[in-house]
Amino acid sequence: MALPSARVLIVDDIAENRELLVRRLKRLWIDDIDEAVNGVEALAAIGRKNYDIVLLDIMMPEMDGFGVLEQLKADGRINDLPVVVISAMNEIDPMVRCIELGAEDFIFKPFNPTLLRARVMATLEKKALRDQTREELRRKQYELNEARTLQLALVPPAFRGNCGGFSLSIDVVLEPAKEVGGDLVDHFRVGDLVVLALGDVSDKGAGAALMMARTHSMFRGLSMRPDADALFRDPAAAVGLVNAALAKANESCMFVTFLLATFDPANGEFRYVRAGHVPPFVRRENGKIERPSHQGGLPLGLVEDGVYTSDAVLLAPGDRVLVLTDGFTEAADPADNLFGETMIESFLAELTEDTAAPLDLLTAQVKAFEAGLPAADDMAAFLLTLFSFPHGPAAAP
Amino acid sequence: MQVAILDDTGTTARMVLNGRLDIVGADVVALPLATLSGSKTSLIVDMADVSFLASIGIRHLVAATKALGRRGGKLILLNPNPIVTEVLTTSGVSSLMPIMRSDDEAQAALAG
Structure with a gap:
């Protein structure tokens, strides 16, 4: 010394x-x-x-x-x-x-x-x-x-504008429980399609953050390819490619539960691949909640030759789709009660088209529920809102 | 998380888990699970007393399943409670690790 x-x-x-x-x-x-x-x-x-x-x-x-x-x-x-x-x-x-x-x-x-x-x-x-x-x-x-700043920079800003015949908004939120986390949320355009992605890595901290960034960049990479439209029109194709790459030599079996969806503004079709992730919440204009739960395949990274399939629901003006990670539903209050899916449904039921920053509101509700306890898990979500009334001029995300 | 290992003499071992298979629990089961999946042909994991299954727990179970699978063996989950079963089916991993409801069923699945 x-x-x-x-x-x-x-x-x-x-x-x-x-x-x-x-x-x-x-x-x-x-x-x-x-x-x-x-x-x-x-x-x-x-x-x-x-x-x-x-x-x-x-x-x-x-x-x-x-x-x-x-x-x-x-x-x-x-x-x-x-x-x-x-x-x-x-x-x-x-x-x-x-x-x-x-x-x-x-x-x-x-x-x-x-x-x-x-x-x-x-x-x-x-x-x-x-x-x-x-x-x-x-x-x-x-x-x-530094890593946190970079990770949060992967989340694109919210979008509000016209796509095809729809006036829509996309809200996103990412809240790592620690400095960096394993949740990911993304949205981008491929041609006319609106692509939405949400994932949750089976771990926390720096390793999960690297896996998250890797997954994020693979999908972004696919969206740049000349054949991107074909890969995302049936999102099962894009998911299959990324899964194969992630599963290769993945001895530790770290995996990502994932949901990839495309919204086609030409016909209102919301097509999704559920790779082990919890099903989306679809809130219809009349307030009814649906849980389209087609099993699209295994979480990403587990099996190299995993097969993926998509399913679709038709959306109409006034409908909303919320996809989130279990950081929301498994948030616990001091008595160890879970926030749960019922609370998510009542949040959706109370939303109006004038609600500003709806996901900030949901995050605040979860934090109020936790009553000052530190967050146990990362939180990520996207909310697609189709407005029932038209908005200003078209803009691209 | 408590782990008990039974029938350790044959080619099939039986592991009984008790508690939460979360980050802390996964740390406890990681070593016995890796050891057994590296030395036995098949593994029956008794999940009846597992109250919670986090994704990190799934990760260890899948890693063991794959290790056994490389040598032609199987991992069978015995009697998970409804909450844990839902996690296994929602995530789709129940297609990698069959869920059996009784010992006889598990033995038959291993024999078949």
Whole structure:
């Protein structure tokens, strides 16, 4: 350990004491040593420089060692700065007081050189390990924040406009439970088709986030191909290709429950492939809820030659389709009750075409239900709304 | 999550799970499941006392199924409760791992 680079502050009003300590420290190959003659000078020095250890006398003019410790404790710096008290006060009470104020250790004067060496080295080592851990955590947090920003940037903005004969909106939400998560939501156009995707990786954290990003980019990649229209007109074709790629050499069997859907504005057909994902909620204009649950195939990534099939429902103006991950339905309140699908249905029942940011509303309802508990799972959803009245000019997502 | 392993002498082992097969539970079953699926021909997993099945749990069960399958063996799920059964059928993985309702049924499926 690079202890010789340690920065040390010696605080003592008696010059001989300071010189003795300096000599002892130099024998430990410690060179970066500053001196202060009282508490006021000590606090000023600590304000200017990051020390690795402070060797502090108690009885000094101007401000004593207790004063220094009290100040360091008051502003919280004692948590980062180890202070070893070296004092001639050969009683237990002042020693206890120093420890209570946050001192790391206590040595009686006149000190034994071996004891001093042991205490100083132990304290420095502890400090170095703590600094290292803190730096590692800071770096990890930074990386995770970067990853979160990138992940959230994969979610396209909501859309509202005209497609074919329909006035529609697409709302999306992605809320990773931790910094990054394994849920994905996406929507894009392939020719005239509106493509909607929702998935949930069978794990949490960084590994799931990579799997999520991989799945996301594969579908986006397919949408750029010259034969994209054929691949997405029956979305089972696109799902089959991505599944085969994900399942290849997937020894750990990490998988994605997935729902890929295309809405065709030419005829109002909502065609979906349900790859192990929970069925969509279709809320008809009259308030009735349907759950089209055609089993389209296994979750993505499990079986290389998995076969996928799609099914379709016809949508009309005033209808809505909501697809979400179990982060919503399996959110628990403090008594361990689940939010459940009934709550999702009542949310849908109460929606009107004027409801602004409906998925934010649903997310807020789930968070209110959890009553301050941390989210247990990632949440992702898309909501396709076909308005029963026309809107402004056409726009592309 | 508690795991008991029965009939460990033959080619078919029997694993009895009790508890929640969530992230914590999956950690507990991962090693015995991988060991048995690597050494036995077939595996009957008694799910009757599994109260909750998360996707991470499905992942371990599928990995074991595939390991057994590579050597011509099978993994059979015995008696999952209605909630767990729904998870298995909604996700479609029940097509990889047959669900049986009795010991006799399970034995017959392994013999067939």
